[in-house]
Each structure stands twice: as structure tokens, then as C-alpha cells.
Amino acid sequence: MSAPTTWARRRRARIDDTAQGRSLGADALRRLRRNPVAITGAVIIAVFVLISVFAPLLAPHGPAEAFPQLLDRLRPGEIPGAQDGFPLGSDQNGRDEFSRMILASRQTLLVGVLATVFGLVFGVLIGVVAGAVGGWADTVLMRVTDVLLSIPSLLLAISVAALAARPSQTTVIIAVALVNVPIFARLLRGSMLAQRESDHVLAATALGVKRPAIVVRHMLPNAIGPVIVQATLTLATAILDAAALSFLGLGDADPARAEWGLMLATAQPYLDVRPALALYPALAIIVVALGFTLFGEALREALDPKGRR
Amino acid sequence: MTPAGARSGDGPLLDVRDLSVRFTRRGEPDTVAVDGISFDIEPGEVVGLVGESGCGKSVTSLAIMGLLPGRGPKVGGEVRFGGDDLLALSDSALRERRGRDLGMVFQDPLSSLNPVVPVGVQITEALTRHRGMDKKAARTEAITLLERVGIPDPARRVTSYPHQMSGGMRQRALIAIALACRPRLLIADEPTTALDVTIQAQILELLRELVAETGTALMMITHDLGVVAGLCDRVNVLYAGRIVERAERHRLFATPRHPYTHGLIGSIPRLDSDPELELPAIPGSVNDNLPWDTACAFAPRCPREIGRCTEVTPGVETAASRLLRCHNPVPATSA
């Protein structure tokens, strides 16, 4: 008999403690901070972002700078390894591999973030229109996204990038963004539709709240959660896709530029001579993608209403 | 105020005439959720709409508010409110009336509140929209309203999110939101069903106080005659989309004439009844209903059924402010 009473009292006490507004977002943040997976992901992301932001300060040398002491020892069947002043050794052109790895992180961050943001913005616009307006606008938009989604994403990105007159960083960003637009659009449309049927939207309508305010204040904030999670996960796939496009020669082919996907591609002929040249960029891509994935999954868990206590 | 609105002083506040709602779905027979019902509500009056699950209570309230889903239902009849036919109003004109003239409280207080918006903001939203208040005045008014509906520490509670409140507190907040713009009619659709018994009583008491204090008319929708017993001036009993009995509350409870009402009242537990005795529940379910077109829908479950009941639709009889739809009503003397 005493058990339910204390339980009820404790429950009431907790409700009272938190009387001061704490939003669901703040709640999610609290849960993220207690989740080791989230912390691991966040640390990887933080290190990666710091390195890329401060890359010019951290890298001892320029990306295109070749060094005589490395070039001297460069011959078929040998690429000099780690030595004084060059912690990761030389690349196949006598340049400092360490500096190139650091500087390349910028390219990766830039492409990943821009491709995701563009994909997100257009995806959200389409998702809101389709989910909130409905009718023929919904039908048309969803048919188009269906078609785009039916093409494997990398194939779609390759086709778009290949359409460009000259391969460049910009075409990579556009191609990867375009792949993600339908994903975001579909996801948001689905949760907007669910919101449209929800009790609180009906209640707001019963109060005479105007349609735009209902969409922006009552539907979108409740529908956007899964899209934010998806965006975090998309950063990972965007980085992988962008690397894949450069690897396939559809990115900016300037050999002086440091970029992990391109570095991976140019290291290929020297795999038996010095496999580390392929290993470094491959590892970097995998670790960064893993960081975003871990964080994204943890975010999904934190925002899941079922986990809320 | 329009001249039409000015006339609302005489005559009922809400006059529902022959309202019908029919859901059509391709490849399926139509569902007639509301089958030509008429009732009215005087200014400040508390009117009950009672009936079991699926009889069309919510659809009636949504039709009055113009909140039925856009495609699908066909709505007929008239909903006159303050001189206008709400069913004939444009979307934007109707939006002006919602919240300001007509307020609504729904069944589930948690899902009826926006989870990402603080409760206070959900009140001020209506105030700025309909009463033209600025943010600060609206916030002060929101605190006053929360205090009035009995939420402790309202100045702190305005910043609370719905998930931080208990069920009873949420329903109080919803009532505060619905009454924020002092509507002339409040529609409450099973406002206590999702709450536990002690809280139910508190919320009903609060509603009773508030409508008395503000002069707001209340349309109380419930499946529980116990809820209307202490609250309503008049009661409409709904069965399968039609009103089968309407009477002033005391007369309805003292002498229920329709066999369905009679059964409902018999199944209310009484404090003095022997708890060992089974309550006389109404046998059968709505699935047994006959079509109103050719019979009394209640006939298969009716203890007083006579031959005519399955062959002829019982007509509406009104006598001394009582409405009855039955071929063989319970005699007025036996309660």
C-alpha cells in the first residue's frame, strides 16, 4: 500500500521541481550528456572541426610544397616514411603528408556541411509545402522525390557530377546536396502529415490561430526532430559520397589541392610501395563519418519521446 | 458588431437545425454519423449531449466548430450562432469566430497541448489574436487566467511545458486557453474522461464555477450521465446520430421516458445501492442497431420493443419542453 503512495509523491515532487519551463530540447540535451555514445561522437566531431578550422595554423607546410630532402629519396619502389619534421613522411610527390592530411580536413568539412545544408534547406522547403499544403502540390512534389529516391544515391550523385562541364568542388557539393533533398523532403512531409492530424493542431485551429502560424509554430517544430537527426547522419554520408566522387575523379582534379578522397585515389598506384598513403585518408574519412553517425544515432535516441522520463 | 450579431440577445445563442454529417468513402457505404439533429442553447445555459461511444457526439461538436476534415464528410442543415449560419461562413470568417465566440476543450489534455510551446505562450497566442493585446499585457492576463483555473504558482507555470504538468493541471490550462477570449459558447468534449475520478470532480466543479461567473454557455459532451447530473440545465440524449430524448435535467432524471435514457440512468452507480448487486447494463451494442429510415435504431436492445418499432421510424413528439422519439415510452409515473 505504501509503495504506490511514495511513488505518487515522488512523481508529484518531480513535476514540481521542474515547474520552471524546460523544453523538450533541453531535456534531450540532458540525456545526450549522459550517453557515452553521444559523447564519443561529439568528441570526434569537435576534434575534426577544430582541426579543420585551425588547419592553416596547425599544418607546418603548404599543401603543394615539395621538399628536396624528400624528393631526393623518392624513387620507384620507395617513398620516404616518417622522419624529422615530417611525422607522416612524404607523399608520392615529395610533399609533407602530415600537412596535407590536416589541410584536407577543411575540404571535407566544407563539402560535407554545404552539401548537407543545401540538401536540408531545399528538402525542408519541399517537405513543408507538401505536408502543409497537400493536394496536387503534394502529389507532384512526392512523385518527383519518388523518382529521385528510386535511383541509388551514389549513382545519382555520379550522374549529376558527370553532367557538369568541368569537374569541380561545386559540382560535388551540388550533386551530394541533390541526393539528400528528396530524403529530407519525404521525412519532413511524413511528420508534417502526422502533425496535421494531431490533437494539438486541431486545438489550435479551434482557437482561430491562422494557418501560417499553425504551420510554423505548431506543426514544423514538432515535425523537425527526425529531420535534424537525419541531417547529422547525412553529414556522414555526404562526406563519404564527396570522397567517393573525388576518388572517381569527378571532383576538383587539381593535384596541388589536398582532399582525402583525391589523396586516396592518387595513393592507389603506390599501395605496395607505401600503403600508409592510402590508409591515412581512408582512416580519417571513416573516423569522421563514424563520429557523425554515432552522434546522430544518440540524438535520435535522445529525441525519441518514448525515452522521455 | 453586425446587426445580425446585435439581434442575438433575443432567441437562442446556438440554434442547430437538422444537422447531418455523412462520411463518404469510395467503395464503402456511407456512414451517417449525425442524422438530422436539432437543439438549441440559450446564452449562459449549460446543455448536455449524452450518448454512448460512436453515437456522433464529437462529430456534432466538430461540425459546429467547422473543424471536420476538409474532404470526406457531407454536412447538411444549419448551425445558427448569433444570427449567422456557421456552416455558410467562409473559412476566414469562421476563423475569426473560433476562439473568440466559440471555445473548445478536448478530451485528452496532453495531446491537445503543443509539446514544444510553453503553456503560457499557448494562452497568449489566443489573446494577441482575438483581443489585440500586446505581448506584455497578454502575459499578465495569462497569469491571471492560470490563477483563476486553480493552477498553483501561475507566474512560474506560464513558462512550463505541457509534459511538466500533471493531467489535471493540463486540463485546467486547456480550459484557461479556451476561455481566454471570453467566448460566448464553450464546447467541452468529454473533458474529464482522461482524468482520474477525484480530478474529474474538481474539473467539473471548475467548469461549473467558470460558466456561472462569466455567463458563457456550455455544451457538455459526455457518455456519462453522472457528469451531466450536477452540471446541466438541459440534457439531450443522443442515440445513433439522432436525439431520442431531451428534457430539463431534473425531469430527465426523475422521469426518464425513453427506454434508452431509462437504461442509462439505471446504470449509474448509486451510493446507497448494494455493491454486490450487478448494475443493470443495457444489453447488446451499437452493432445491433437498425437503420433509422425504417425502424427505431434502438429496437434490438430495447426492453419495451413492440412490433411497430422494427417497422416504423418513431417520430419526434414534443410536449411541455420535453422531446421524445419512441413508440412505447416508459410511463411518466415509473421512475
Ligand SMILES: Nc1ncnc2c1ncn2[C@@H]1O[C@H](COP(=O)(O)OP(=O)(O)OP(=O)(O)O)[C@@H](O)[C@H]1O
Ligand atoms: N473521419 C471519419 N471518417 C469516417 N467516419 C467517421 C469519422 N469520424 C467519425 N466517424 C464516424 O462517426 C461516428 C460518430 O463518431 P463520433 O466520434 O462523433 O462518436 P462519439 O459519440 O464522439 O464517440 P466517443 O464517445 O467514442 O468519442 C462513428 O461511427 C465514427 O465511425
Ligand code: SF4
Ligand atoms: S421506439 Fe420501440 S424500440 Fe425504440 S426505444 Fe421506443 S420502445 Fe424501444
Ligand SMILES: [Mg+2]
Ligand atoms: Mg468523441
